[in-house]
Amino acid sequence: MDMNVFAPRHMDIGSGASSRIVAMLARLGVTRPLIVTDPIMVSLGLIDRIIEPLDQAGIGYHVFSETVPEPVDTIIETGIRFAAGLDIDGIIAFGGGSPIDTAKAINILRGAGQGVPIRDFKVPYVADHAALPLIAIPTTAGTGSEATRFTVITDTATDEKMLIAGLGALPVAAIVDFELSMSVPPRTTADTGIDAFTHALEAFVSRRANLVSDGYARIALRLIGPHLRTVYREPDNRAAREAMMLGATMAGLAFSNASVALVHGMSRPIGAHFHVPHGMSNAMLLPAVTRYSLNAALPRYAEAARLAGFAPESDADQLAGARLLEQLDSINHDLGVPNPHAFGIGRDSWDERLPVMAAQALASGSPANNPRVPDTAAILDIYAQIHR
Numbered sequence: 007m008d009m010n011v012f013a014p015r016h017m018d019i020g021s022g023a024s025s026r027i028v029a030m031l032a033r034l035g036v037t038r039p040l041i042v043t044d045p046i047m048v049s050l051g052l053i054d055r056i057i058e059p060l061d062q063a064g065i066g067y068h069v070f071s072e073t074v075p076e077p078v079d080t081i082i083e084t085g086i087r088f089a090a091g092l093d094i095d096g097i098i099a100f101g102g103g104s105p106i107d108t109a110k111a112i113n114i115l116r117g118a119g120q121g122v123p124i125r126d127f128k129v130p131y132v133a134d135h136a137a138l139p140l141i142a143i144p145t146t147a148g149t150g151s152e153a154t155r156f157t158v159i160t161d162t163a164t165d166e167k168m169l170i171a172g173l174g175a176l177p178v179a180a181i182v183d184f185e186l187s188m189s190v191p192p193r194t195t196a197d198t199g200i201d202a203f204t205h206a207l208e209a210f211v212s213r214r215a216n217l218v219s220d221g222y223a224r225i226a227l228r229l230i231g232p233h234l235r236t237v238y239r240e241p242d243n244r245a246a247r248e249a250m251m252l253g254a255t256m257a258g259l260a261f262s263n264a265s266v267a268l269v270h271g272m273s274r275p276i277g278a279h280f281h282v283p284h285g286m287s288n289a290m291l292l293p294a295v296t297r298y299s300l301n302a303a304l305p306r307y308a309e310a311a312r313l314a315g316f317a318p319e320s321d322a323d324q325l326a327g328a329r330l331l332e333q334l335d336s337i338n339h340d341l342g343v344p345n346p347h348a349f350g351i352g353r354d355s356w357d358e359r360l361p362v363m364a365a366q367a368l369a370s371g372s373p374a375n376n377p378r379v380p381d382t383a384a385i386l387d388i389y390a391q392i393h394r
């Protein structure tokens with residue numbers, strides 16, 4: 007079997023790992039980092055977990071904290087201008103998926119020279135080059151962006167969430183410290199947790215799955231399945247937070263090596279057109295897309311259900327697959343996931359955008375990785391089904 011395997015060079019994983027930022031920088035030879043984060047990390051003081059060790063070590067740094075949720079091209083350009091005159095030799099991306107994706111895009115664009123728009127790098131372009139070593143430190147569990155060769159940036163001119171893929175987007179190193187996720191609010195915990203579960207499941211059923219991505223996906227499903235509801239209900243449950251954080255990183259490794267599929271392909275346009283958080287738009291789609299895809303990869307979906315603890319080992323595939331569908335509906339209920347209607351999206355504006363959304367979903371390439379490959383009509387049908 008031929009495989010291309012992608013992973014960060016080093017991952018420091020564990021409770022309090024973020025306090026070891028200085029050792030990580032030394033190992034990579036970074037002495038003048040730019041920290042890319044969001045305003046909440048600064049106002050909550052979470053950023054102090056890495057700034058204090060840097061201060062104590064006498065390491066100078068700059069902080070760009072203007073990143074926004076679901077990052078847009080204009081913020082990437084702001085970041086490029088911020089960094090333009092700085093003498094920096096590395097980037098620390100600190101926060102949820104949005105600051106990490108923003109840092110990746112800044113790093114890719116900075117390596118490309120002046121005046122090149124970020125849309126020039128979207129798939130099928132292969133973004134293998136970036137300017138500086140990037141260390142990702144996630145605070146949510148999570149997008150898995152710390153371990154992937156992808157970044158997703160919205161083109162504000164076209165309302166398109168662009169997928170940018172390549173080694174330039176793959177962090178050189180990651181620090182995975184679940185302590186940083188302990189104070190994440192329930193809604194974000196739910197949305198990012200379902201995103202991580204979706205990564206694991208889509209990587210496991212992807213047409214591009216391989217032995218290595220399967221290994222990561224199996225670990226991720228085992229870690230995430232039993233803890234997804236727990237972290238939402240019991241935010242202080244350290245064991246559950248730890249399992250979810252590691253599970254999210256493993257899921258990131260899984261989909262970085264197998265790609266995501268139809269859920270993500272259809273989810274990005276919902277996020278871009280209606281400003282639904284990424285994990286929540288995945289959750290809106292996950293039951294319907296899984297129902298559509300189930301019989302095209304029944305043994306895989308059934309194994310995923312058993313790994314996640316949704317079905318006993320003794321269940322035959324058909325029954326385990328049915329239990330998976332039941333559980334996906336019930337997880338959405340338990341985690342308070344709204345459908346598009348309940349989110350406040352009117353049926354008329356939904357229907358009006360559907361042709362563009364379907365075209366953007368197909369153009370992203372992700373639907374082609376799905377076990378059952380949809381045409382435009384199938385995608386339109388699923389979009390129509392979920393707006394109830």
Ligand SMILES: [Fe+2]
Nearest residue numbers: 149201205270
């Ligand atoms: Fe995702």
